[in-house]
Amino acid sequence: MGKACKIYDEKTISKFIDNELSSKNIKMVSEHIETCPICSSIAAKYNHLSAVFVQSASKQLDIIDTGLLGQNVFEQIKRKDHDFFKKVFDYFPPKFYLKIASVFAIMVVSLIYFQERIIKPTNLIGPSAIVNSIDGNVSSVMIFETEKSKQTIIWFSEA
Protein backbone atom coordinates (compact mmCIF):
# COMPACT_ATOMS: atom_id res chain seq x y z
CA MET A 1 0.00 0.00 0.00
CA GLY A 2 1.63 3.29 -1.11
CA LYS A 3 1.55 6.52 0.82
CA ALA A 4 -1.39 8.83 0.17
CA CYS A 5 -1.14 12.56 -0.38
CA LYS A 6 -2.91 14.57 2.29
CA ILE A 7 -3.92 17.35 -0.09
CA TYR A 8 -5.28 15.64 -3.21
CA ASP A 9 -6.78 12.18 -3.61
CA GLU A 10 -6.18 9.86 -6.57
CA LYS A 11 -9.57 10.62 -8.07
CA THR A 12 -8.62 14.28 -8.38
CA ILE A 13 -5.36 13.30 -10.05
CA SER A 14 -7.37 11.09 -12.42
CA LYS A 15 -9.57 14.07 -13.31
CA PHE A 16 -6.51 16.29 -13.62
CA ILE A 17 -4.81 14.12 -16.25
CA ASP A 18 -8.07 14.11 -18.20
CA ASN A 19 -8.20 17.89 -18.01
CA GLU A 20 -11.61 17.68 -16.34
CA LEU A 21 -10.98 20.00 -13.39
CA SER A 22 -11.89 23.67 -13.36
CA SER A 23 -9.17 25.95 -14.71
CA LYS A 24 -8.46 27.21 -11.18
CA ASN A 25 -8.05 23.65 -9.86
CA ILE A 26 -5.95 22.60 -12.83
CA LYS A 27 -3.47 25.33 -11.97
CA MET A 28 -3.42 24.39 -8.29
CA VAL A 29 -3.01 20.65 -8.91
CA SER A 30 -0.39 21.31 -11.56
CA GLU A 31 1.67 23.37 -9.12
CA HIS A 32 1.17 20.77 -6.42
CA ILE A 33 2.29 17.88 -8.64
CA GLU A 34 5.60 19.63 -9.28
CA THR A 35 6.43 19.46 -5.60
CA CYS A 36 4.59 16.31 -4.47
CA PRO A 37 6.33 13.04 -5.42
CA ILE A 38 3.26 10.96 -4.49
CA CYS A 39 0.85 12.81 -6.79
CA SER A 40 3.50 13.11 -9.46
CA SER A 41 4.01 9.33 -9.37
CA ILE A 42 0.24 8.69 -9.56
CA ALA A 43 -0.14 11.02 -12.55
CA ALA A 44 2.81 9.36 -14.29
CA LYS A 45 1.38 5.91 -13.59
CA TYR A 46 -2.05 6.83 -14.95
CA ASN A 47 -0.52 8.36 -18.06
CA HIS A 48 1.61 5.25 -18.49
CA LEU A 49 -1.48 3.02 -18.30
CA SER A 50 -3.15 4.96 -21.09
CA ALA A 51 -0.01 4.86 -23.20
CA VAL A 52 0.37 1.09 -22.79
CA PHE A 53 -3.26 0.53 -23.67
CA VAL A 54 -3.11 2.76 -26.74
CA GLN A 55 0.09 1.05 -27.87
CA SER A 56 -1.26 -2.48 -27.34
CA ALA A 57 -4.57 -1.72 -29.03
CA SER A 58 -2.81 -0.04 -31.97
CA LYS A 59 -0.62 -3.10 -32.51
CA GLN A 60 -3.68 -5.34 -32.61
CA LEU A 61 -5.57 -2.94 -34.86
CA ASP A 62 -2.66 -2.85 -37.31
CA ILE A 63 -3.00 -6.60 -37.78
CA ILE A 64 -6.67 -6.32 -38.76
CA ASP A 65 -7.10 -6.44 -42.50
CA THR A 66 -9.62 -3.73 -43.27
CA GLY A 67 -9.19 -4.11 -47.02
CA LEU A 68 -12.12 -6.45 -47.33
CA LEU A 69 -14.33 -4.70 -44.80
CA GLY A 70 -16.10 -2.48 -47.33
CA GLN A 71 -16.55 -5.35 -49.76
CA ASN A 72 -17.94 -7.61 -47.03
CA VAL A 73 -20.36 -4.91 -45.95
CA PHE A 74 -21.67 -4.51 -49.51
CA GLU A 75 -22.02 -8.26 -49.94
CA GLN A 76 -23.95 -8.46 -46.69
CA ILE A 77 -26.21 -5.57 -47.77
CA LYS A 78 -26.87 -7.13 -51.18
CA ARG A 79 -27.63 -10.49 -49.57
CA LYS A 80 -30.12 -8.79 -47.28
CA ASP A 81 -31.69 -6.90 -50.17
CA HIS A 82 -32.38 -10.18 -51.94
CA ASP A 83 -33.72 -11.90 -48.88
CA PHE A 84 -37.52 -11.90 -49.27
CA PHE A 85 -38.30 -12.84 -45.67
CA LYS A 86 -35.91 -10.22 -44.41
CA LYS A 87 -37.70 -7.61 -46.52
CA VAL A 88 -41.04 -8.71 -45.13
CA PHE A 89 -39.65 -8.67 -41.62
CA ASP A 90 -38.15 -5.23 -42.10
CA TYR A 91 -41.49 -3.85 -43.31
CA PHE A 92 -42.64 -3.18 -39.74
CA PRO A 93 -40.44 -2.10 -36.84
CA PRO A 94 -39.11 -4.92 -34.59
CA LYS A 95 -41.37 -3.77 -31.73
CA PHE A 96 -44.40 -4.67 -33.83
CA TYR A 97 -43.20 -8.25 -34.30
CA LEU A 98 -42.35 -8.45 -30.63
CA LYS A 99 -45.94 -7.54 -29.76
CA ILE A 100 -47.31 -10.10 -32.22
CA ALA A 101 -45.01 -12.78 -30.79
CA SER A 102 -46.08 -11.89 -27.24
CA VAL A 103 -49.79 -12.12 -28.10
CA PHE A 104 -49.19 -15.42 -29.88
CA ALA A 105 -47.25 -16.79 -26.90
CA ILE A 106 -50.04 -15.77 -24.51
CA MET A 107 -52.60 -17.47 -26.75
CA VAL A 108 -50.61 -20.70 -26.90
CA VAL A 109 -50.06 -20.76 -23.13
CA SER A 110 -53.78 -20.04 -22.52
CA LEU A 111 -54.79 -22.76 -24.95
CA ILE A 112 -52.60 -25.33 -23.22
CA TYR A 113 -53.89 -24.22 -19.82
CA PHE A 114 -57.57 -24.37 -20.76
CA GLN A 115 -57.21 -27.59 -22.63
CA GLU A 116 -55.92 -29.26 -19.51
CA ARG A 117 -58.34 -27.59 -17.09
CA ILE A 118 -61.64 -27.30 -18.94
CA ILE A 119 -61.61 -29.49 -21.97
CA LYS A 120 -60.98 -32.78 -20.26
CA PRO A 121 -59.97 -35.37 -22.75
CA THR A 122 -62.23 -38.42 -23.00
CA ASN A 123 -60.56 -41.49 -21.78
CA LEU A 124 -60.09 -43.29 -25.04
CA ILE A 125 -56.84 -44.85 -24.18
CA GLY A 126 -57.13 -48.50 -25.06
CA PRO A 127 -54.79 -51.37 -24.78
CA SER A 128 -51.58 -50.76 -26.55
CA ALA A 129 -50.71 -54.24 -27.66
CA ILE A 130 -51.69 -57.83 -27.55
CA VAL A 131 -49.15 -59.51 -25.35
CA ASN A 132 -50.35 -63.00 -26.11
CA SER A 133 -53.33 -64.79 -27.67
CA ILE A 134 -54.43 -68.37 -27.40
CA ASP A 135 -56.99 -69.82 -29.80
CA GLY A 136 -58.50 -73.15 -28.73
CA ASN A 137 -61.30 -75.31 -30.08
CA VAL A 138 -63.63 -74.28 -27.29
CA SER A 139 -62.45 -70.79 -26.34
CA SER A 140 -59.99 -68.04 -27.11
CA VAL A 141 -57.93 -65.94 -24.70
CA MET A 142 -56.16 -62.68 -25.44
CA ILE A 143 -53.86 -60.84 -23.04
CA PHE A 144 -53.47 -57.05 -23.46
CA GLU A 145 -51.47 -54.41 -21.68
CA THR A 146 -52.69 -50.82 -21.12
CA GLU A 147 -50.53 -48.10 -22.50
CA LYS A 148 -49.88 -45.89 -19.50
CA SER A 149 -50.46 -47.89 -16.34
CA LYS A 150 -49.22 -51.17 -17.86
CA GLN A 151 -52.16 -53.11 -16.45
CA THR A 152 -52.91 -56.51 -17.86
CA ILE A 153 -56.34 -57.22 -19.38
CA ILE A 154 -57.41 -60.78 -20.06
CA TRP A 155 -60.09 -61.18 -22.68
CA PHE A 156 -61.89 -64.50 -22.74
CA SER A 157 -64.32 -65.76 -25.33
CA GLU A 158 -66.17 -69.02 -25.41
CA ALA A 159 -67.14 -70.44 -28.73
Added chain:
Amino acid sequence: MASNINNIEENDLVDRLKQGQEWAFNILVNKYQNMLLKIAYGITLDREESLEIVQDVFVSVHKNIKNFRQDAGLSGWLRRITINSCLNWKRKWKRRFRWNHQPIEPEDENKLLKAKKDENNPETLYREKQIEMFFMENVRRLPEKIRAVFVLNTLEGLSYDEIAQHLRIRRGTVSSRLYHARKILSESIID
Protein backbone atom coordinates in the same frame (compact mmCIF):
# COMPACT_ATOMS: atom_id res chain seq x y z
CA MET B 1 -13.93 27.09 -40.04
CA ALA B 2 -12.51 23.62 -40.45
CA SER B 3 -15.34 22.18 -38.40
CA ASN B 4 -17.85 24.02 -40.65
CA ILE B 5 -16.30 22.43 -43.70
CA ASN B 6 -16.45 19.06 -41.99
CA ASN B 7 -20.09 19.63 -41.13
CA ILE B 8 -20.95 20.56 -44.68
CA GLU B 9 -19.14 17.49 -45.94
CA GLU B 10 -20.91 15.35 -43.40
CA ASN B 11 -24.33 16.79 -44.27
CA ASP B 12 -23.63 16.25 -47.93
CA LEU B 13 -22.49 12.70 -47.23
CA VAL B 14 -25.62 11.97 -45.23
CA ASP B 15 -27.82 13.36 -48.03
CA ARG B 16 -26.10 11.16 -50.57
CA LEU B 17 -26.33 8.17 -48.27
CA LYS B 18 -30.05 8.80 -47.93
CA GLN B 19 -30.30 8.83 -51.72
CA GLY B 20 -28.68 5.38 -51.67
CA GLN B 21 -25.53 6.35 -53.55
CA GLU B 22 -23.09 3.47 -53.30
CA TRP B 23 -19.92 5.54 -53.55
CA ALA B 24 -21.09 7.69 -50.63
CA PHE B 25 -21.39 4.58 -48.56
CA ASN B 26 -17.90 3.60 -49.64
CA ILE B 27 -16.62 6.94 -48.37
CA LEU B 28 -18.45 6.41 -45.10
CA VAL B 29 -16.82 3.00 -44.62
CA ASN B 30 -13.34 4.30 -45.44
CA LYS B 31 -13.74 7.36 -43.27
CA TYR B 32 -15.06 5.74 -40.14
CA GLN B 33 -13.87 2.13 -40.17
CA ASN B 34 -10.71 2.80 -38.14
CA MET B 35 -12.52 4.82 -35.51
CA LEU B 36 -15.18 2.15 -35.09
CA LEU B 37 -12.67 -0.69 -35.08
CA LYS B 38 -10.74 1.07 -32.35
CA ILE B 39 -13.85 1.29 -30.16
CA ALA B 40 -14.98 -2.23 -30.96
CA TYR B 41 -11.57 -3.71 -30.28
CA GLY B 42 -11.17 -1.70 -27.09
CA ILE B 43 -14.41 -3.07 -25.69
CA THR B 44 -14.31 -6.62 -27.02
CA LEU B 45 -10.52 -7.10 -27.12
CA ASP B 46 -11.12 -9.53 -29.95
CA ARG B 47 -9.92 -8.70 -33.44
CA GLU B 48 -12.27 -10.93 -35.40
CA GLU B 49 -15.30 -10.02 -33.38
CA SER B 50 -14.56 -6.33 -33.61
CA LEU B 51 -14.30 -6.63 -37.39
CA GLU B 52 -17.62 -8.46 -37.46
CA ILE B 53 -19.25 -5.89 -35.20
CA VAL B 54 -18.06 -3.01 -37.37
CA GLN B 55 -19.39 -4.73 -40.49
CA ASP B 56 -22.75 -5.16 -38.79
CA VAL B 57 -22.69 -1.52 -37.73
CA PHE B 58 -22.25 -0.39 -41.34
CA VAL B 59 -25.02 -2.71 -42.50
CA SER B 60 -27.26 -1.31 -39.80
CA VAL B 61 -26.32 2.23 -40.84
CA HIS B 62 -27.19 1.44 -44.45
CA LYS B 63 -30.56 0.17 -43.33
CA ASN B 64 -31.38 3.01 -40.94
CA ILE B 65 -29.76 6.02 -42.59
CA LYS B 66 -33.16 7.30 -43.70
CA ASN B 67 -34.20 7.63 -40.07
CA PHE B 68 -31.00 9.38 -39.07
CA ARG B 69 -31.47 12.85 -37.61
CA GLN B 70 -28.35 14.95 -37.72
CA ASP B 71 -28.56 16.28 -34.14
CA ALA B 72 -25.74 14.16 -32.69
CA GLY B 73 -23.60 14.13 -35.81
CA LEU B 74 -22.75 11.14 -37.93
CA SER B 75 -19.68 10.11 -35.97
CA GLY B 76 -21.58 10.29 -32.69
CA TRP B 77 -24.35 8.15 -34.12
CA LEU B 78 -21.91 5.58 -35.47
CA ARG B 79 -20.04 5.55 -32.20
CA ARG B 80 -23.22 4.94 -30.24
CA ILE B 81 -24.32 2.06 -32.49
CA THR B 82 -20.88 0.50 -32.14
CA ILE B 83 -20.83 0.81 -28.36
CA ASN B 84 -24.29 -0.75 -28.09
CA SER B 85 -23.32 -3.55 -30.45
CA CYS B 86 -20.20 -4.25 -28.42
CA LEU B 87 -22.09 -4.31 -25.15
CA ASN B 88 -24.73 -6.60 -26.67
CA TRP B 89 -21.99 -8.80 -28.01
CA LYS B 90 -20.91 -9.53 -24.48
CA ARG B 91 -24.36 -10.76 -23.61
CA LYS B 92 -24.21 -13.70 -25.95
CA TRP B 93 -23.55 -16.72 -23.81
CA LYS B 94 -21.18 -18.57 -26.12
CA ARG B 95 -18.95 -15.61 -26.43
CA ARG B 96 -19.30 -14.91 -22.76
CA PHE B 97 -17.91 -18.35 -22.06
CA ARG B 98 -14.92 -17.67 -24.27
CA TRP B 99 -14.53 -14.27 -22.70
CA ASN B 100 -14.56 -15.56 -19.14
CA HIS B 101 -12.36 -18.46 -19.93
CA GLN B 102 -8.96 -17.29 -18.82
CA PRO B 103 -5.74 -19.24 -19.24
CA ILE B 104 -4.32 -20.42 -15.95
CA GLU B 105 -1.31 -18.30 -15.06
CA PRO B 106 0.88 -18.49 -12.01
CA GLU B 107 -0.24 -15.93 -9.42
CA ASP B 108 3.02 -13.98 -9.54
CA GLU B 109 2.75 -13.41 -13.26
CA ASN B 110 -0.40 -11.38 -12.82
CA LYS B 111 1.80 -8.63 -11.56
CA LEU B 112 3.42 -6.53 -14.21
CA LEU B 113 7.14 -6.13 -14.04
CA LYS B 114 8.78 -2.87 -14.82
CA ALA B 115 10.58 -2.88 -18.16
CA LYS B 116 14.23 -2.06 -18.38
CA LYS B 117 15.39 0.83 -20.51
CA ASP B 118 17.56 -1.20 -22.88
CA GLU B 119 15.12 -1.65 -25.77
CA ASN B 120 17.36 -3.79 -27.96
CA ASN B 121 17.88 -6.45 -25.38
CA PRO B 122 15.83 -9.57 -26.37
CA GLU B 123 15.09 -10.15 -22.74
CA THR B 124 13.66 -6.66 -22.46
CA LEU B 125 11.61 -7.10 -25.60
CA TYR B 126 10.23 -10.36 -24.26
CA ARG B 127 9.51 -8.71 -20.94
CA GLU B 128 7.76 -5.80 -22.65
CA LYS B 129 5.63 -8.19 -24.64
CA GLN B 130 4.69 -9.96 -21.44
CA ILE B 131 3.87 -6.68 -19.74
CA GLU B 132 1.60 -5.82 -22.63
CA MET B 133 -0.03 -9.23 -22.52
CA PHE B 134 -0.67 -9.11 -18.79
CA PHE B 135 -1.90 -5.56 -19.06
CA MET B 136 -4.44 -6.56 -21.69
CA GLU B 137 -5.50 -9.49 -19.50
CA ASN B 138 -6.18 -7.01 -16.73
CA VAL B 139 -8.10 -4.76 -19.10
CA ARG B 140 -10.11 -7.84 -20.10
CA ARG B 141 -10.98 -8.44 -16.46
CA LEU B 142 -12.45 -4.98 -16.03
CA PRO B 143 -16.25 -4.93 -15.84
CA GLU B 144 -17.58 -4.03 -19.28
CA LYS B 145 -19.18 -0.75 -18.19
CA ILE B 146 -15.92 0.43 -16.68
CA ARG B 147 -13.95 -0.75 -19.70
CA ALA B 148 -16.25 1.07 -22.12
CA VAL B 149 -15.58 4.35 -20.29
CA PHE B 150 -11.84 3.67 -20.20
CA VAL B 151 -11.80 2.87 -23.94
CA LEU B 152 -13.72 5.97 -24.94
CA ASN B 153 -11.46 8.14 -22.83
CA THR B 154 -8.15 6.53 -23.72
CA LEU B 155 -8.55 5.46 -27.32
CA GLU B 156 -11.06 8.02 -28.50
CA GLY B 157 -9.97 10.88 -26.26
CA LEU B 158 -13.56 11.82 -25.44
CA SER B 159 -14.33 14.21 -22.62
CA TYR B 160 -16.37 13.16 -19.60
CA ASP B 161 -19.40 14.98 -20.98
CA GLU B 162 -19.14 13.24 -24.35
CA ILE B 163 -18.74 9.82 -22.71
CA ALA B 164 -21.69 10.54 -20.43
CA GLN B 165 -23.78 11.46 -23.46
CA HIS B 166 -22.80 8.35 -25.42
CA LEU B 167 -23.32 5.90 -22.58
CA ARG B 168 -26.29 7.79 -21.14
CA ILE B 169 -24.78 8.02 -17.68
CA ARG B 170 -23.93 10.93 -15.43
CA ARG B 171 -20.68 12.84 -15.65
CA GLY B 172 -19.84 11.85 -12.08
CA THR B 173 -20.29 8.18 -13.00
CA VAL B 174 -17.84 8.61 -15.87
CA SER B 175 -15.30 10.10 -13.50
CA SER B 176 -15.77 7.28 -10.96
CA ARG B 177 -15.58 4.51 -13.53
CA LEU B 178 -12.47 5.96 -15.07
CA TYR B 179 -10.84 6.26 -11.70
CA HIS B 180 -11.76 2.67 -10.85
CA ALA B 181 -10.36 1.42 -14.15
CA ARG B 182 -7.08 3.20 -13.46
CA LYS B 183 -7.00 1.99 -9.88
CA ILE B 184 -7.57 -1.64 -10.88
CA LEU B 185 -5.08 -1.51 -13.73
CA SER B 186 -2.42 0.28 -11.74
CA GLU B 187 -2.63 -2.34 -9.00
CA SER B 188 -1.04 -4.78 -11.42
CA ILE B 189 1.99 -2.56 -11.89
CA ILE B 190 4.92 -2.77 -9.56
CA ASP B 191 6.30 0.64 -8.82
